[in-house]
Structure formats: structure tokens, C-alpha cells
Amino acid sequence: xxxxxxxxxxxxxxxxxxxxxxxxxxxxxxxxxxxxxxxxxxxxxxxxxxxxxxxxxxxxxxxxxxxxxxxxxxxxxxxxxxxxxxxxxxxxxxxxxxxxxxxxxxxxxxxxxxxxxxxxxxxxxxxxxxxxxxxxxxxxxxxxxxxxxxxxxxxxxxxxxxxxxxxxxxxxxxxxxxxxxxxxxxxxxxxxxxxxxxxxxxxxxxxxxxxxxxxxxxxxxxxxxxxxxxxxxxxxxxxxxxxxxxxxxxxxxxxxxxxxxxxxxxxxxxxxxxxxxxxxxxxxxxxxxxxxxxxxxxxxxxxxxxxxxxxxxxxxxxxxxxxxxxxxxxxxxxxxxxxxxxxxxxxxxxx
Amino acid sequence: xxxxxxxxxxxxxxxxxxxxxxxxxxxxxxxxxxxxxxxxxxxxxxxxxxxxxxxxxxxxxxxxxxxxxxxxxxxxxxxxxxxxxxxxxxxxxxxxxxxxxxxxxxxxxxxxxxxxxxxxxxxxxxxxxxxxxxxxxxxxxxxxxxxxxxxxxxxxxxxxxxxxxxxxxxxxxxxxxxxxxxxxxxxxxxxxxxxxxxxxxxxxxxxxxxxxxxxxxxxxxxxxxxxxxxxxxxxxxxxxxxxxxxxxxxxxxxxxxxxxxxxxxxxxxxxxxxxxxxxxx
Amino acid sequence: xxxxxxxxxxxxxxxxxxxxxxxxxxxxxxxxxxxxxxxxxxxxxxxxxxxxxxxxxxxxxxxxxxxxxxxxxxxxxxxxxxxxxxxxxxxxxxxxxxxxxxxxxxxxxxxxxxxxxxxxxxxxxxxxxxxxxxxxxxxxxxxxxxxxxxxxxxxxxxxxxxxxxxxxxxxxxxxxxxxxxxxxxxxxxxxxxxxxxxxxxxxxxxxxxxxxxxxxxxxxxxxxxxxxxxxxxxxxxxxxxxxxxxxxxxxxxxxxxxxxxxxxxxxxxxx
Numbered sequence: 001x002x003x004x005x006x007x008x009x010x011x012x013x014x015x016x017x018x019x020x021x022x023x024x025x026x027x028x029x030x031x032x033x034x035x036x037x038x039x040x041x042x043x044x045x046x047x048x049x050x051x052x053x054x055x056x057x058x059x060x061x062x063x064x065x066x067x068x069x070x071x072x073x074x075x076x077x078x079x080x081x082x083x084x085x086x087x088x089x090x091x092x093x094x095x096x097x098x099x100x101x102x103x104x105x106x107x108x109x110x111x112x113x114x115x116x117x118x119x120x121x122x123x124x125x126x127x128x129x130x131x132x133x134x135x136x137x138x139x140x141x142x143x144x145x146x147x148x149x150x151x152x153x154x155x156x157x158x159x160x161x162x163x164x165x166x167x168x169x170x171x172x173x174x175x176x177x178x179x180x181x182x183x184x185x186x187x188x189x190x191x192x193x194x195x196x197x198x199x200x201x202x203x204x205x206x207x208x209x210x211x212x213x214x215x216x217x218x219x220x221x222x223x224x225x226x227x228x229x230x231x232x233x234x235x236x237x238x239x240x241x242x243x244x245x246x247x248x249x250x251x252x253x254x255x256x257x258x259x260x261x262x263x264x265x266x267x268x269x270x271x272x273x274x275x276x277x278x279x280x281x282x283x284x285x286x287x288x289x290x291x292x293x294x295x296x297x298x299x300x301x302x303x304x305x306x307x308x309x310x311x312x313x314x315x316x317x318x319x320x321x322x323x324x325x326x327x328x329x330x331x332x333x334x335x336x337x338x339x340x341x342x343x344x345x346x347x348x349x350x351x
Numbered sequence: 352x353x354x355x356x357x358x359x360x361x362x363x364x365x366x367x368x369x370x371x372x373x374x375x376x377x378x379x380x381x382x383x384x385x386x387x388x389x390x391x392x393x394x395x396x397x398x399x400x401x402x403x404x405x406x407x408x409x410x411x412x413x414x415x416x417x418x419x420x421x422x423x424x425x426x427x428x429x430x431x432x433x434x435x436x437x438x439x440x441x442x443x444x445x446x447x448x449x450x451x452x453x454x455x456x457x458x459x460x461x462x463x464x465x466x467x468x469x470x471x472x473x474x475x476x477x478x479x480x481x482x483x484x485x486x487x488x489x490x491x492x493x494x495x496x497x498x499x500x501x502x503x504x505x506x507x508x509x510x511x512x513x514x515x516x517x518x519x520x521x522x523x524x525x526x527x528x529x530x531x532x533x534x535x536x537x538x539x540x541x542x543x544x545x546x547x548x549x550x551x552x553x554x555x556x557x558x559x560x561x562x563x564x565x566x567x568x569x570x571x572x573x574x575x576x577x578x579x580x581x582x583x584x585x586x587x588x589x590x591x592x593x594x595x596x597x598x599x600x601x602x603x604x605x606x607x608x609x610x611x612x613x614x615x616x617x618x619x620x621x622x623x624x625x626x627x628x629x630x631x632x
Numbered sequence: 633x634x635x636x637x638x639x640x641x642x643x644x645x646x647x648x649x650x651x652x653x654x655x656x657x658x659x660x661x662x663x664x665x666x667x668x669x670x671x672x673x674x675x676x677x678x679x680x681x682x683x684x685x686x687x688x689x690x691x692x693x694x695x696x697x698x699x700x701x702x703x704x705x706x707x708x709x710x711x712x713x714x715x716x717x718x719x720x721x722x723x724x725x726x727x728x729x730x731x732x733x734x735x736x737x738x739x740x741x742x743x744x745x746x747x748x749x750x751x752x753x754x755x756x757x758x759x760x761x762x763x764x765x766x767x768x769x770x771x772x773x774x775x776x777x778x779x780x781x782x783x784x785x786x787x788x789x790x791x792x793x794x795x796x797x798x799x800x801x802x803x804x805x806x807x808x809x810x811x812x813x814x815x816x817x818x819x820x821x822x823x824x825x826x827x828x829x830x831x832x833x834x835x836x837x838x839x840x841x842x843x844x845x846x847x848x849x850x851x852x853x854x855x856x857x858x859x860x861x862x863x864x865x866x867x868x869x870x871x872x873x874x875x876x877x878x879x880x881x882x883x884x885x886x887x888x889x890x891x892x893x894x895x896x897x898x899x900x901x902x903x
Contacts, residue, residue: 004722005766006685044802052810058841059838060834093807093810099775104770171688176755179763180760212845416864474873501782
């Protein structure tokens with residue numbers, strides 16, 4: 001998720017710096033106004049803590065390990081503005097001093113992780129924990145989701161920044177000058193690793209630190225010390241929920257027909273298909289020809305396994321199951337690959 | 352270099368600090384209870400007490416970092432209150448005149464290089480650039496740390512760190528120096544180096560208040576010993592007198608009696624720091 | 633996977649600390665770059681990095697990389713160490729990321745694989761090469777900057793780039809406490825490792841890590857408050873100030889001219 005130098009064009013880097021600068025400036029002004037001077041050492045200390053946290057190898061369910069950024073807990077404790085400063089500081093030290101993440105791309109990295117991440121984490125936490133009692137388990141889940149959401153938003157933004165490079169910057173022959181993968185590859189590739197491993201790591205760290213702070217320093221998480229009582233379990237329920245969802249996927253076989261809205265241009269020409277679409281749409285009349293945009297973009301991407309059935313498999317149900325196994329396998333494989341890449345991407349490791 | 356550290360001329364016997372029934376509590380835990388104390392210019396005082404006796408807290412009140420919850424604390428006649436410290440003019444004068452060396456180097460040395468550490472104080476007080484450079488170099492030379500100036504403080508040895516910590520405060524040439532356990536955690540040679548440094552700096556004109564629990568250095572560092580126990584003064588006399596008063600020392604948890612045997616005769620010593628004779632068996 | 637994860641984390645910490653030691657050592661050598669004013673180095677080397685980023689031509693990037701190697705030699709940096717810590721590592725991860733691009737970039741086929749329908753395209757090969765060259769030259773130049781300049785000088789030089797004083801002081805203090813917290817975390821993990829018998833379950837390890845994180849966080853906040861007191865004790869009242877001893881000398885002007893020439897030439901040639 002830390003974008004190194006060379007992957008983004010200078011204009012992209014400049015735009016990201018320009019996007020980050022007003023946020024930094026606004027954050028500095030806000031923190032300066034509060035408790036003059038006291039925030040200075042606290043910000044540095046929190047930034048240092050975030051930096052050290054990024055080095056923890058967190059063991060995750062399933063046998064993998066991941067790294068957290070600390071943006072989840074930082075946003076909850078410090079609020080979004082101070083948090084974006086603290087994480088930006090940690091990222092700057094990482095880039096400048098340890099060569100982890102580029103210098104030209106520092107603006108982009110800060111925007112993705114520190115700025116967007118902080119606001120996302122803060123918003124998610126407050127929305128999910130709205131009205132919950134101080135010692136409610138929901139708050140821990142909110143913290144976990146805050147971390148998870150923040151990391152995935154950061155990854156998505158990074159993927160978009162990567163993905164638009166080949167479209168915008170290529171040489172006369174068509175060779176991409178910077179990051180070589182278009183959006184349709186960049187996004188799934190990045191999200192796979194973050195939806196699973198990095199997101200989980202951040203969720204675990206956010207939830208765990210939140211629980212710890214709620215028990216030991218409740219004032220820091222905005223809770224009066226008197227209100228904390230009872231035992232709390234971690235976000236184990238989250239994993240349980242995900243596992244249940246995973247097990248329920250074969251139910252998709254039972255569904256028939258085409259999902260609403262997932263039509264192809266060809267369906268508009270076929271009279272039987274037209275009848276089905278109209279029936280499913282409250283008997284609205286269909287346009288005679290497919291919409292222009294649909295016709296143009298529908299064939300942009302030809303999936304390797306169209307309609308979940310490779311052409312050599314005759315049974316639709318079997319094809320579906322096969323696709324499910326393949327899909328899960330791809331995700332896990334990509335997650336494993338993504339994790340290896342992330343490990344290799346740390347220049348500190350010995351080759 | 353001695354001329355550099357002359358400070359303001361003060362009348363001997365002028366009152367530097369006057370604490371009158373000062374109480375202070377932190378998060379509902381009382382640290383000082385009704386403490387009264389008068390400190391005159393030029394005195395060398397040792398604040399003796401075990402951990403939790405309130406000596407660190409007292410030093411911080413004397414340095415205007417915390418403020419009394421009850422009672423009054425005056426510096427040269429002016430009350431040390433939060434409101435007083437908010438006045439820039441008063442605050443700058445005070446910070447120039449009184450310096451505190453924290454015990455923990457992690458806290459005292461927060462700058463990235465030795466040079467920055469020593470330059471921090473003058474920089475905050477707004478001295479002109481050339482004067483700062485000159486004073487910093489002179490001070491570093493005086494404590495023998497000029498060759499360390501670009502090093503990170505956390506890479507130095509314990510003794511070097513302590514010398515830099517002291518330098519970072521005496522660069523301002525204060526009249527009053529407050530030291531929180533300056534020699535604990537140092538090896539014997541570094542300890543005596545630090546004590547010697549302070550003696551050379553003092554030259555008889557400065558007020559030095561040292562908080563410590565190390566009785567063995569008492570005679571070297573102070574002419575007056577104030578014993579604190581649970582936030583109040585329980586003894587205030589010369590070091591010799593205080594050391595002889597084993598009851599007070601034991602109650603304040605500064606010593607404990609120990610027993611041993613001489614050829615079959617067990618006996619008890621009040622303290623190993625006192626000269627005593629063993630009974631002839 | 634018992635001691636494995638913790639041992640790995642401890643190793644990571646040790647390496648990070650070792651990195652700080654390496655930088656301090658290199659910055660004290662008597663080489664070409666070490667002798668220059670930090671501000672000149674900062675602006676000059678960054679200009680070259682930007683030139684590498686702007687370039688569309690492979691030969692310009694290779695030339696910049698070559699210049700980086702020459703400067704490293706002139707600054708008495710060990711090329712072997714650079715190769716191990718910087719070049720090979722950057723090559724490794726960039727090659728991994730760029731490899732699929734060889735096949736996936738649309739264009740003229742250069743070489744068809746014997747099996748399947750995959751082919752390496754000319755555009756794919758060019759793109760991969762460009763990416764690798766760009767990353768290597770950028771990384772070399774920025775590493776040169778960091779290795780040959782004492783950390784605090786580098787931070788103070790950022791003023792030239794109009795970075796606000798507060799940010800510089802924040803960075804300095806963050807760095808200082810990174811070292812402290814890293815050592816503390818290291819000690820906590822090591823003492824845990826030495827007391828561990830047998831394997832911990834995944835969940836136990838997670839709990840351990842998070843608890844260590846929690847204790848570290850408490851200590852962090854405690855130190856933060858205390859440092860504020862220490863700063864106040866020496867006159868800090870909220871306004872941040874910095875002092876540097878930088879002075880430009882003859883060689884600095886020569887270097888400024890040199891950097892400017894090379895950067896402009898690289899940008900022009902790379903269009």
C-alpha cells in the first residue's frame with residue numbers, strides 16, 4: 001500500500017501533494033489552537049507509536065501475518081485532524097529515513113492512508129457506535145470496522161492512482177511509462193490483499209487497542225472511567241459472520257434467471273429475454289435498441305469465465321461451483337501473493 | 352569561562368523560595384500536604400525522601416510546572432501561580448533564573464542532537480542567533496562534550512547523557528538549579544564527575560536544590576538536608592545532624608536497620624552510613 | 633508458528649535500529665556529498681529524482697543511475713552495501729510487480745510462449761524496463777541524500793522547501809521517539825520470548841501483540857505528557873523555533889551549478 005517512487009507520474013504526484021497540502025495545513029491550524037504546545041509532543045509520540053506499530057507482524061486467523069498502520073486507533077483517539085498529522089509524520093519518517101515508500105509519492109501515500117484513512121475510520125467508528133453504551137461490545141466492533149474500512153479505502157485510492165497511469169501516460173508506442181496495469185487489473189489485485197489480510201490486521205489492531213484503552217485509559221477513547229464494566233470479547237463475531245457468509249454462497253445456485261440490471265446488449269434483441277426483463281421491471285416498456293452506453297461499454301471486458309461457466313462445462317450448477325472454488329482460490333492465491341509482495345517491498349529485509 | 356556563570360548579583364540571605372502550607376494532589380492522590388519551607392539565595396539543599404515522598408513533585412512546583420492546590424509558593428516574593436506564568440515577561444524571567452534537570456534522560460533529552468538540546472533553552476527565550484551559537488559552544492566545551500555535538504543524545508553513555516542534560520539547563524546561566532536524582536543510575540566514576548561539575552559551576556553563588564535518596568553523597572552536595580515523608584517536611588537540619596537521626600531516616604524509608612553477627616554476637620546497626628564501633632566480643 | 637512471528641517482529645525492530653546506525657556511520661565519512669551543505673544536497677538530489685520521474689527515455693534514466701553510482705563512490709559509500717540493501721531489493725519487488733505486465737500489456741508480440749496463448753509484447757517489455765530503470769535511479773539518488781546527510785541536518789534543510797518549522801520539529805521529535813519506542817518494544821518482545829515455553833495459539837499471539845501495543849501506547853502517552861513539562865521547563869510556550877549552523881562555501885556553489893545543469897539536461901533529453 002505504500003507506493004514507491006517511479007510508479008506514479010510526476011503530474012499525479014503533484015496533484016496528490018496539492019490534495020494533501022490543504023489538509024495538512026488545516027490540521028496544523030486546528031491542533032495549534034488547542035492547548036497550545038501540549039499537542040506537539042503528543043503528536044510526535046503518537047506518530048512514533050504508529051511507526052512502531054507498522055512493524056508488528058500480526059498473526060491472523062488462517063495462518064497469515066499482516067501489518068497494521070494504526071490509523072484506526074489514531075483516528076478514534078486523536079480525532080481525524082490530529083490523526084492525519086500523526087500518520088503523515090510516521091509515513092514521512094518511513095519514506096525519508098527508512099526508504100519505505102517513495103519521496104515523490106509521499107503526497108499520494110499520505111492522502112490515501114493518513115488523510116482519507118483517518119476520516120473514514122473516524123466516521124465509521126462514530127456511525128457504527130452511535131448510541132452504544134460505553135461498555136458495549138458494539139464499540140469494539142465499530143473500532144474493528146473503522147480500521148478495516150480505512151485500510152480498504154486507502155487501498156482503493158492507491159489502486160485507482162495506479163490504474164489510471166497506463167491510460168494517461170504512455171509513450172509513442174503505447175508502452176505505459178509508469179505503473180503498467182490498468183484499473184481493471186490494479187483494483188482487484190490491490191483489493192484482494194487488503195480486503196483479506198491488511199484489512200484484517202488493521203481491524204485486529206484497532207479493536208484490540210480500543211479494548212485495551214477502554215479498560216485502562218478510558219478517557220482517551222471518550223469514555224468516562226466510571227462507565228466501563230464487565231468483560232468484553234473481541235471481534236470474534238466478525239470472523240464468525242464472514243465464515244457464515246462464505247458457507248452460504250452455494251445458495252446462489254438456487255437462484256434462476258438473470259439478476260436485475262445485469263443484462264447484455266444481446267438480451268435487448270431477443271424477444272424472450274425482453275419479455276422477462278419487462279416482467280421483472282413492473283411491466284415497463286423496453287426501448288427497442290439497447291442504450292448507447294450499454295452497447296459501447298458492455299463488451300469492454302470479456303471475462304475468462306463468462307457467466308460462471310467455462311465453455312467446456314455443460315452443467316450450469318457444476319460450473320457455478322467450479323467458479324466458486326476457482327474464485328476463492330484466486331482470492332486466497334492473490335492474498336498470498338500480495339503478502340509476499342508487501343514483504344519484499346520493505347527494503348529493510350535482507351535479501 | 353567561570354565569568355560566564357556569574358548570574359545576577361543577589362544579596363546573601365535574600366529569600367528565593369517561600370512555601371507556606373503548600374498542598375498538591377494529582378488525580379485525587381495527595382502528593383504534598385501542608386508543606387512549608389524557606390530557601391535562601393546561595394544555599395545548597397538536599398531534599399531527601401523515598402519514592403512517593405513528594406520530592407519530585409516539590410521540585411516541579413518550585414519550577415512552576417505544577418501549581419499548588421492550597422497554600423502559597425513564592426519566588427522572590429512573587430506568587431507562583433498559573434496566572435502569573437501566563438504573563439510572558441514574568442515567565443521568561445523565571446525560566447531564565449530557575450532551571451530543572453529531570454531524572455529521566457528520555458524526558459530531559461528530547462532533541463535529536465546534543466547541539467540542539469543545549470540550544471533549545473536559549474532559542475525558546477529568544478536570544479539572538481550569534482549569542483546562542485557562542486554560548487552553546489562555550490557550554491559544551493565547559494562540560495567536555497564539544498566532540499559530541501552532532502550526536503544523538505540517546506546514543507550516549509549514562510554519564511555523558513547526564514552532563515548534556517545539565518548543560519542544557521546551565522547554558523541559560525540560572526541562579527537556581529533544581530536537580531531530580533542526578534546521580535542515581537550512574538556508575539561511581541560518572542557520579543563523582545557530575546558532583547564535581549556541579550561544584551565547579553556553583554562557585555558559592557548559586558542556589559542548588561538536589562532531590563535524592565542516596566545518603567552517601569549527602570555531605571558532598573549539600574549544606575542543609577530537608578527530609579520529606581508523605582508530602583511533608585519531617586526534618587530540616589545539617590547533613591550530619593540528619594544522618595545521625597536514625598529514627599527519622601528509618602521512618603522516611605531512607606535506611607533500614609540491618610542485623611549481622613560478629614563472632615556469635617548479633618547486633619543491629621541503625622545505618623551503614625554512620626560511623627560506629629562494633630562491640631568487642 | 634509460535635516464536636516465529638514474534639522473532640520476526642523482533643528482527644524487524646533490530647533491523648530498523650540497525651538502519652539508523654548505518655546512516656549515522658555513512659554520514660560521518662569524508663566523501664564528496666558529505667562535504668556539501670545539506671540544503672544544496674536536498675534540492676539538488678531531489679531535482680535529479682524529479683528529472684528521473686519526468687523522463688520518458690531509458691537512456692536518460694540509466695545515465696542518472698550511473699551518476700548516482702559515481703556519486704556513491706566519490707562519497708566513500710560501499711557499493712556492495714548499496715547493492716544489497718537498495719538495488720537488489722528494489723529490483724526484486726519491482727520485477728515481481730512488472731513481470732505480469734510483460735504479458736498483459738496490449739501491443740505487438742515480441743515473443744510467444746511455447747504453451748498457451750501468452751506472449752510478451754514489445755510494449756510490455758518496454759514498460760517493465762522503464763519502470764525498473766526509473767525506480768532504481770530514483771531510489772539510488774534519494775538513498776544518497778539520506779545516507780550522506782546527518783538526519784537533523786536533512787530536516788533543517790527542509791526549510792528551504794518551505795516546510796513549516798512545526799513540521800520539522802514534529803518530525804525530529806517523532807524520529808527521536810521512534811528509536812525509544814522501538815527499543816522498548818524490542819525489549820518487551822525479547823523478554824517475552826525468553827519466558828516462553830512451547831507454542832502459543834494464533835489467538836494467544838494476537839492477544840500478546842495487541843497487549844504489547846497497548847502497554848506501548850500507555851507509555852507513549854505518559855512520555856508525551858512528561859516531555860511537554862520538560863519543554864516548558866526550558867521556556868517553550870507553544871512557538872516552535874529552530875537553529876541551524878549552515879553556511880554556504882565555495883564547493884556548494886559549484887555543486888549547485890552542477891546539479892542544475894544535470895537536472896535541466898536530463899529533463900530536456902528525456903522528453
